[in-house]
Amino acid sequence: xxxxxxxxxxxxxxxxxxxxxxxxxxxxxxxxxxxxxxxxxxxxxxxxxxxxxxxxxxxxxxxxxxxxxxxxxxxxxxxxxxxxxxxxxxxxxxxxxxxxxxxxxxxxxxxxxxxxxxxxxxxxxxxxxxxxxxxxxxxxxxxxxxxxxxxxxxxxxxxxxxxxxxxxxxxxxxxxxxxxxxxxxxxxxxxxxxxxxxxxxxxxxxxxxxxxxxxxxxxxxxxxxxxxxxxxxxxxxxxxxxxxxxxxxxxxxxxxxxxxxxxxxxxxxxxxxxxxxxxxxxxxxxxxxxxxxxxxxxxxxxxxx
Amino acid sequence: xxxxxxxxxxxxxxxxxxxxxxxxxxxxxxxxxxxxxxxxxxxxxxxxxxxxxxxxxxxxxxxxxxxxxxxxxxxxxxxxxxxxxxxxxxxxxxxxxxxxxxxxxxxxxxxxxxxxxxxxxxxxxxxxxxxxxxxxxxxxxxxxxxxxxxxxxxxxxxxxxxxxxxxxxxxxxxxxxxxxxxxxxxxxxxxxxxxxxxxxxxxxxxxxxxxxxxxxxxxxxxxxxxxxxxxxxxxxxxxxxxxxxxxxxxxxxxxxxxxxxxxxxxxx
Numbered sequence: 001x002x003x004x005x006x007x008x009x010x011x012x013x014x015x016x017x018x019x020x021x022x023x024x025x026x027x028x029x030x031x032x033x034x035x036x037x038x039x040x041x042x043x044x045x046x047x048x049x050x051x052x053x054x055x056x057x058x059x060x061x062x063x064x065x066x067x068x069x070x071x072x073x074x075x076x077x078x079x080x081x082x083x084x085x086x087x088x089x090x091x092x093x094x095x096x097x098x099x100x101x102x103x104x105x106x107x108x109x110x111x112x113x114x115x116x117x118x119x120x121x122x123x124x125x126x127x128x129x130x131x132x133x134x135x136x137x138x139x140x141x142x143x144x145x146x147x148x149x150x151x152x153x154x155x156x157x158x159x160x161x162x163x164x165x166x167x168x169x170x171x172x173x174x175x176x177x178x179x180x181x182x183x184x185x186x187x188x189x190x191x192x193x194x195x196x197x198x199x200x201x202x203x204x205x206x207x208x209x210x211x212x213x214x215x216x217x218x219x220x221x222x223x224x225x226x227x228x229x230x231x232x233x234x235x236x237x238x239x240x241x242x243x244x245x246x247x248x249x250x251x252x253x254x255x256x257x258x259x260x261x262x263x264x265x266x267x268x269x270x271x272x273x274x275x276x277x278x279x280x281x282x283x284x285x286x287x288x289x290x291x292x293x294x295x296x297x298x299x300x301x302x303x304x305x
Numbered sequence: 306x307x308x309x310x311x312x313x314x315x316x317x318x319x320x321x322x323x324x325x326x327x328x329x330x331x332x333x334x335x336x337x338x339x340x341x342x343x344x345x346x347x348x349x350x351x352x353x354x355x356x357x358x359x360x361x362x363x364x365x366x367x368x369x370x371x372x373x374x375x376x377x378x379x380x381x382x383x384x385x386x387x388x389x390x391x392x393x394x395x396x397x398x399x400x401x402x403x404x405x406x407x408x409x410x411x412x413x414x415x416x417x418x419x420x421x422x423x424x425x426x427x428x429x430x431x432x433x434x435x436x437x438x439x440x441x442x443x444x445x446x447x448x449x450x451x452x453x454x455x456x457x458x459x460x461x462x463x464x465x466x467x468x469x470x471x472x473x474x475x476x477x478x479x480x481x482x483x484x485x486x487x488x489x490x491x492x493x494x495x496x497x498x499x500x501x502x503x504x505x506x507x508x509x510x511x512x513x514x515x516x517x518x519x520x521x522x523x524x525x526x527x528x529x530x531x532x533x534x535x536x537x538x539x540x541x542x543x544x545x546x547x548x549x550x551x552x553x554x555x556x557x558x559x560x561x562x563x564x565x566x567x568x569x570x571x572x573x
Contacts, residue, residue: 022395023395024392024472025389025391025393025394025397026388026394026396027472028384028389028392028472029385029388029389029397029400031381031384032381032384032385032441032446033385033400035381035437035440036403036404036407036441039415039419039437039441040407040415040441042422043415043419044415044418046418046422047414047415047417047418050418050421099309103306107306112306117310118306118310120560121310121313121314122309122310124313124317124553124556125313125317127497127549127552127553127556128317128501128549128552128553129501129503129518129548129552130501130503130519131501131503131519131520131523131545132320132519132522132545132549133316135522135523135526135541135545136317136319136320136545137316139319139323139538139542140316140319178312178313178316181309181313182313239414246503246523246526249526249527249529249530250526250530262414265414265417266416266417266508269417270508279417279418282415282417282418283414285414286414
């Protein structure tokens, strides 16, 4: 029963099944799963249920099947918000991931002085709450006592206003880049750290230069990390809510109540009491996110293969 | 790299500088340097005492949410990650499928239905509505699971079983110690997530009594744009500074531990 075998390390779970009770694992996993069902699974099912009804002025809730979904598909405000986050995604995510990759490679090169200082300072914004980050940048952007205002006054210039409607999306992109570059850098950096030293030695023997090592060893080795970071970033972009919702107080004319899909669903629910329609929009966005994340994953693995 | 460090630190420097200014000199002075009276102390006192000291109340709420929410999330994720790594049991593949699938669902998409559910259960406007959803961290589960596969040798568990130790006793007396770096990494991420949480409490709480700092600060900021509201930008800025000091401190203090946990556990 308990004799050790050479493959024990490779197959720990198969072996433990024989010694521990067959259901023992549930004693550990059970508490997590119980809460998980309450806060993840139940709301998803409930949202789906809600999305099939409409609240009538007379007679309460009425089953309407897919009507809420058809309404969303023909809703220009909804599409407006989707296109906006898609544009945001296409521009902001590559910039942020490129910066993070650059920083991680620089840290990993071992040529940087005071590298732990750089690592912690680039990562530090991740610890700052989105509310505080947005308030800070919002004030810096602001024309009245912000940095841009000061610069304009000092030089008598009339620089672009970051809170105007033509620049607001880029300004939000900057806040997001500031918040999450360090987080992605850390993911890349820790993946670079576990590359076996033999690979570098072999490359050295073959006379590969720094750039060649990056292209042929480092980048392929952290492909998984890049994929995960891309997917998290895609999900994050589609969920955009905190930054525009907080900036709205400083730039009410540039940010509409349907600026992003999440803001639209939020305002439908809490300002308009249209819970059923908001539930349908949440479900559509959930499905859309999963599809886009999946496409990103597939195209990512094909490009490097 | 130098440019990136400046980019990362400049807004924080701006925050420190401007929390030393009075509301008038905020408007009249250059944003990136000290000016006028050094009003940091007055601002701190103002922040802590404004509206009968509601800032302190929000601080206490935040601490409560972090201790119970993040602590509970870390405990549940550690138990479950360890269970997945070290036991085989009926339904294990199902657990994987459901939990990994859940990571792809936008958390904010869940918020509205969760609010409606909780409101029918009478939980909205109570601390529970903020704490219960923060108890689950799929990312934490994943991290502990990978970490436990590598750092807790099955031989040790076998030996403990032969000595007649129960599974939970083995977990608490032996395994937990080996899991410590992974555990601390997860704790740090859940603490940051709970301390910084904004969307969930914004939806769940309608009265300021149970606000965490994030929602409270934003309500101070929004106050300036409502009719008849008093603009208190100096308190918003100083309050922001006070909000990030503890979390940044925790970050710097724990960095030694989480970095080892992350490089062993991350992204295989």
